[in-house]
Amino acid sequence: MQRKIMAAATLVAVASTLALAGCSSSSSSTDSASTASSCAPSGGKVNLTYTSWVPGMDKVVDLWNQKNPDIQVTVQTGPNGNSGTYQNFFNEIKAGNAPDLGQIEYDALPNFRVQNGLVDISSCANVTDSKSKFIDFTWKQVTLGDAKGVYAIPQDSGPIAMYYRKDLFDAAGIPVPTTWDEYAADAAKIKALGSYITNFPKSDVNWFAGMVWQNGGDWFKNDGSNWTVDLTSAKSTQVADYWQKLISAGEVSKLASFSDEWNNSFNTGQQWTWISAVWGATTLSSGAPDTAGKWAVAPMPQWTSGGKAAGDWGGSSTAVLTGSKHPYEAAQFALWLNTDPDALALENKLGGLYPAATAGADLPAFQSGSDFYGGQKIYDVFKTAAAQVNPDFTWGPTMTQTYTDVSDGFGTALSGGGTLDDALKVGQDKTIAALKAQSIPVNG
């Protein structure tokens, strides 16, 4: 009997390899069949599954389930997207049992789009009308450059501002920088005092992209069929050259971000600023508890004096995944999840989300001053920043690979073996190669 089991196991292993091959060849033919022009209610009682890694999401969904007895949602969870959940989505889409809805970060949406993993929900009731309820750039992120299609509902966003040590700047008589030129000048002064103005995060390439985003650079373009890769545009290299100068002068530290020593450098006053997203507020307050009350938040330094531009770091959406039998109900749930004031308040309280809905900025949680930031109403700064994020920044379909390649190059640059520019060039070439390898049409 055991013999049979073993033999069966071997057969199964072989068969499944074949099945895998079969799946991958057929997935391209499923194409836009799911982009049905009609998005009708299913009628009767509907059960939906929703996968998200936001802590406390089950409590938010309980609220929906109480109010909507006919559309019951089950929450599934797992590690964050790039730590395994995205791969799981792709596996499930292949196997035909993907959840109805999934949390997908903006920079991963194009990947799901080119693999036909997303349902276009633009024809579902209330979806296109909701555009005005969301921060401009977040809506642009979910339409993927396609004027008619809507591939997800924006969930949260990460507008960037500058966290800085007000007490240290004041005590040293150094002006708080408002432009990048001033920032560089301050960096030298702070270096002379034995500290760093900030840390250059080698692995957070999406942070770097946020800097390029602020400068009006665009790493990718998609004209509907062809992709253009532009990591080495003038705007992008301007940002790279700027940080390269700070790195070469030893005016920024090179710690691994979110590590213990990184936290410690903030806690001991070794870092005077952190250019980071809205969600960084809690990262800072928990990582550097000894510095409570000494921080403040100001807009990002600008490239031109008097400029009003911000970047974005992070943010995710709620997408209806290919294979869902109830796109109408799924779309209604996604809309509620990301616009209902009660839901938004709970997501912020339990999961730390900064809503993509414009109404989110009015949540009570964002109205009061924060003790860690000396009583400043820091969320006003982020609300302004969110409106200043350029809507036209596009992510590519192979971001994980691009991040890895650029991050490798950044590592070399930090150890003095090259420049950030070189890293972008390598990222550019490898990204084009990766797109070609996946038969995604690309210019150049």
Next chain:
Amino acid sequence: MSTATARKASPRDAGLTPTLRGAGRESILSRTAAMLIMGIFTLYFLIPIFWLLVSATKTQDQFTSTAPLWFTPEAIPNFISNIGRLFSYDDNVFIKWIVNSVLYAGLGAFVSTIIASMCGYALAKYGFRGREAVFNVVLSGVLVPATALALPLFLIFSKIQLTNTFWAVFLPSIVSPFGVYLARIYAASSVPDELLEAARLDGSGELRTFFTVAARLMAPALVTIFLFQFVAIWNNFFLPLIMLRDQTLFPVTLGLYAWNSQISQIPELRSLVIVGAFVSIVPLIIAFLSLQRFWSGGLAAGSVK
């Protein structure tokens, strides 16, 4: 034929004795060197565990501000409050993870030990056509990494709608090709054919003979297989990652990984992950310490014979 294997094994066992005696004559120098190297390696393996223990007694703030390898004065109350927070966080989900891990690893190792030992015993003691072929196929199973099988398994389990269930992790865990190999080798050398023949003459059925006679003789091998499989399932991470979505089904490895991936959103999880990692190795240590006795005791018994 199997008698021959059994005889072949015993002189080899006897050959151990002179080597052991020879150990006494080694020079002090080489002995010190050996002890030194072993000492260094022991430290090398123990320091991370010690770090984990020390870190489990710290509050979030103390991670960055105190010495990483020594306790703080308030270590004990901190440890107790950390454990309390760990167990109560998110509706006591961590306790569910530990229970799940114990179920997956305990039950899975138990069943796989029975299956592997029966299979190995059959391969060692019954002559049938294609025996070597079957054994070779099983052996080749040792070479296939579990990670490589996870995705095909997921697609198969999807077809039969078993993903995101207890069975999705449990069923693949009860297969242990290495256990079969070990059981065959051990059964061949430690279960005499004469004993089986005697049992048959006394009218014992094959199953009964296996459980009452053979399994007892094979006990050290069974404990070894159980331990190997227990550790393998306890540490298995990729299969649950691919199969499970419902966090109440997670084993502790996957649960901690999921928490760890959310640290940037919820920084307080950082200390919970560290305390959780420490708690999660405790069952492994218990399993090893309590089973080691049977394990090494059994091996010695084999060599005396």
